[in-house]
Amino acid sequence: MRVRKATGEEMLRLWGYADAGSAPPTVKFFHANLSSGNSLFWTIEREDGELIGELYAFLDLGDTDFADGKDTAYLCAFRVKEGYRGQGLGSELLEHALSELREMGFRSATIGVGKDEPRNLRLYRRFGFLSMVKECHYDPCGMDTDMQPVYEEDAWWLLSKDL
Numbered sequence: 051m052r053v054r055k056a057t058g059e060e061m062l063r064l065w066g067y068a069d070a071g072s073a074p075p076t077v078k079f080f081h082a083n084l085s086s087g088n089s090l091f092w093t094i095e096r097e098d099g100e101l102i103g104e105l106y107a108f109l110d111l112g113d114t115d116f117a118d119g120k121d122t123a124y125l126c127a128f129r130v131k132e133g134y135r136g137q138g139l140g141s142e143l144l145e146h147a148l149s150e151l152r153e154m155g156f157r158s159a160t161i162g163v164g165k166d167e168p169r170n171l172r173l174y175r176r177f178g179f180l181s182m183v184k185e186c187h188y189d190p191c192g193m194d195t196d197m198q199p200v201y202e203e204d205a206w207w208l209l210s211k212d213l
């Protein structure tokens with residue numbers, strides 16, 4: 051297993067799309083941002099080439115509480131494939147992303163967590179995401195067909211940590 055950077059094309063394949071043109075708005079948004087360099091994608095690759103983990107950082111977003119292009123970056127779509135969870139792989143991925151953002155000069159990272167996700171909250175707290183930035187009903191990377199963030203009925207927390 052190794053953690054490495056991956057591309058927008060690999061994101062499309064991982065999410066089951068042949069190309070961005072026919073994909074839903076959120077997928078298009080991720081792909082466009084990876085292509086422009088406004089987002090980064092780290093994965094965990096198995097020896098046989100299968101990608102079993104993913105984590106993205108958006109560097110600059112309309113809502114600067116999430117990411118402001120110079121000091122703060124937003125981490126999202128953090129996943130380890132079922133069957134591989136609870137073995138430290140997600141922590142390795144997160145550590146990798148945080149240290150790379152730090153090297154790039156970012157001073158803080160944000161991440162979202164659902165109010166009904168105590169295990170994720172525990173993981174993020176362990177990593178030092180101790181400040182609650184705000185309660186959110188929108189994820190700036192979850193888009194509707196007009197490329198506007200989708201309203202989410204259930205509010206969630208945006209957390210942050212210093213890098």
Ligand SMILES: CC(C)(COP(=O)(O)OP(=O)(O)OC[C@H]1O[C@@H](n2cnc3c(N)ncnc32)[C@H](O)[C@@H]1OP(=O)(O)O)[C@@H](O)C(=O)NCCC(=O)NCCS
Nearest residue numbers: 127128129130135136137138139140141142169170172173
């Ligand atoms: C969150 C996630 C990426 C963490 O990756 P991981 O490889 O399981 O994490 P690690 O093994 O490094 O760390 C384990 C910790 O992760 C947290 N965790 C959250 N969901 C978990 C799960 N389903 N299984 C195991 N650990 C989980 C716990 O805090 C756990 O620590 P604990 O055993 O003390 O409770 C992974 O569990 C996952 O993909 N979950 C489903 C998708 C999700 O909720 N993503 C985050 C929001 S986008």
